Amino acid sequence: MYDLVIVGGGPAALAAAVYAARQKISFLMVAENIGGQTAISADIENYLGFPATNGAELSGFFEKHIKKYGVDAKEGEKVVELQQKSRSFVVKTTAAAYETRTILVASGKKPRKLNVQGEDRLSGKGVTYCATCDAPVFSGKDVAVIGGGNSAMDAALLAEKYSSKVYIININPELRGDEIMLESIGKSSRIAVFNSAATTEILGEKALSGVKFRQGSGSEKTIGVQGVFVEIGYVPSIDFDKLTEKNRWNEIIIHEDKERFMTNLTSVQGIFAAGDVTDVPEKQALVAAGEGVKAVLSVFKYLGSAMQGY
Amino acid sequence: MQVYSTPTCPWCQKTKEFLKENSISFHEINVAADQKALQHMVDKSGQMGVPVIDVDGQIVVGFDKQMLKKLLKISG
Numbered sequence: 001m002y003d004l005v006i007v008g009g010g011p012a013a014l015a016a017a018v019y020a021a022r023q024k025i026s027f028l029m030v031a032e033n034i035g036g037q038t039a040i041s042a043d044i045e046n047y048l049g050f051p052a053t054n055g056a057e058l059s060g061f062f063e064k065h066i067k068k069y070g071v072d073a074k075e076g077e078k079v080v081e082l083q084q085k086s087r088s089f090v091v092k093t094t095a096a097a098y099e100t101r102t103i104l105v106a107s108g109k110k111p112r113k114l115n116v117q118g119e120d121r122l123s124g125k126g127v128t129y130c131a132t133c134d135a136p137v138f139s140g141k142d143v144a145v146i147g148g149g150n151s152a153m154d155a156a157l158l159a160e161k162y163s164s165k166v167y168i169i170n171i172n173p174e175l176r177g178d179e180i181m182l183e184s185i186g187k188s189s190r191i192a193v194f195n196s197a198a199t200t201e202i203l204g205e206k207a208l209s210g211v212k213f214r215q216g217s218g219s220e221k222t223i224g225v226q227g228v229f230v231e232i233g234y235v236p237s238i239d240f241d242k243l244t245e246k247n248r249w250n251e252i253i254i255h256e257d258k259e260r261f262m263t264n265l266t267s268v269q270g271i272f273a274a275g276d277v278t279d280v281p282e283k284q285a286l287v288a289a290g291e292g293v294k295a296v297l298s299v300f301k302y303l304g305s306a307m308q309g310y
Numbered sequence: 311m312q313v314y315s316t317p318t319c320p321w322c323q324k325t326k327e328f329l330k331e332n333s334i335s336f337h338e339i340n341v342a343a344d345q346k347a348l349q350h351m352v353d354k355s356g357q358m359g360v361p362v363i364d365v366d367g368q369i370v371v372g373f374d375k376q377m378l379k380k381l382l383k384i385s386g
Contacts, residue, residue, distance in 0.1 A: 033373065039320045056320035060327075076376035095376070124357030124371075136316035136342030137358050158318070162342065207352075227358075 001099045002026050003303055004296075005091045007079050007240075008106035010036025011285045012275025012292035014062045016104055019296045021069035025303065027100075028072040030079055030093055035059030036108045037234070037276065038285045040132050042154060047286055055132070058285075079107070079240045082271070089270060092240075102299050105241060105252060105266070105273040106292055109234035109283070114146060118202035119230075126208025131155035131229045138163050138227040144211045145169070146199050147231035150177035153185055155229045160190055167223055168193045169213050171232075194221075202228055236277045243268050251279040262302065264295035272299055311336040314351040314362040321373040322361040328375065332384050336363075 009031025041055035111129035148170030245267035275288035315322035
């Protein structure tokens with residue numbers, strides 16, 4: 001039996017893993033991929049110690065750090081269920097089942113889907129949720145970005161480097177985000193913005209051919225594009241966890257116990273949570289790393305007190 | 311062995327690092343700069359996302375470490 005299983009591979013999970021390794025407790029981490037959302041971020045300029053880096057580079061450093069300590073990381077295994085036993089838990093994955101005294105859920109967030117007709121069928125066939133990965137695939141083609149925040153604008157500006165024409169389909173009355181990106185989009189002759197526009201369908205048979213949307217109360221419009229980048233935010237990556245209490249956004253509710261100097265507690269004793277999957281208001285890589293450390297320090301206290309018969 | 315990739319894709323980077331770490335030689339194809347290669351990739355994998363790894367005709371979509379380990383008989 002393990003003392004701890006860490007679920008996730010982003011900064012919260014990795015920072016916790018470094019502390020757990022140094023504490024020499026018996027643990028492993030299970031992650032679909034090492035790096036999490038950080039790995040697919042484009043430019044990163046606010047992570048302390050790295051004035052100008054990007055997701056691939058920064059997550060590469062994270063991975064080197066855990067490798068230095070020989071962390072047992074089951075990368076590529078997907079957690080399917082958490083089970084509670086009388087004095088332990090079982091973390092079931094696509095490959096195995098791990099029994100453990102405690103769990104730290106740090107599984108982050110995943111892209112929110114549009115839930116319109118054609119989206120699932122054309123996913124990977126023109127619909128993409130990772131503009132950073134796939135924008136260059138659409139060289140010389142026309143694409144649409146769905147969304148109206150920073151990540152949508154970031155995707156549009158990246159797509160502009162490769163695509164002939166970029167349409168932004170934004171459900172809100174105006175784009176919202178960093179002034180510097182708003183200015184660049186305003187100046188661009190190849191980016192067209194449709195505001196107050198709700199996407200209704202993604203069209204295409206074998207390959208994507210267009211997108212349908214309704215602007216205000218007007219009739220539906222169709223534009224011909226070969227790619228659609230969905231950038232409408234993120235939802236907690238938490239399908240496997242039926243045990244802990246969530247808020248209305250399906251984020252794990254965490255609380256602290258000031259008398260016992262413990263934080264990142266969930267509604268289930270022995271399960272801790274950290275980072276973007278929780279109801280912590282700030283969803284930032286650096287915040288997540290700190291949350292991961294707070295959580296694992298609480299795990300140490302919990303294991304210590306549990307061992308003393310509390 | 312071929313790796314279809316784009317210059318901006320973090321999972322392509324990770325795939326290449328993984329293969330290098332395990333001393334596996336591969337031919338990298340940048341589909342952003344080669345429309346014909348992009349079409350080959352779409353034909354082989356039935357989709358447009360990168361990376362696509364062709365291991366002697368067996369197609370892996372994305373950085374699927376477990377599948378690559380299996381196909382390349384990498385232990386650990």
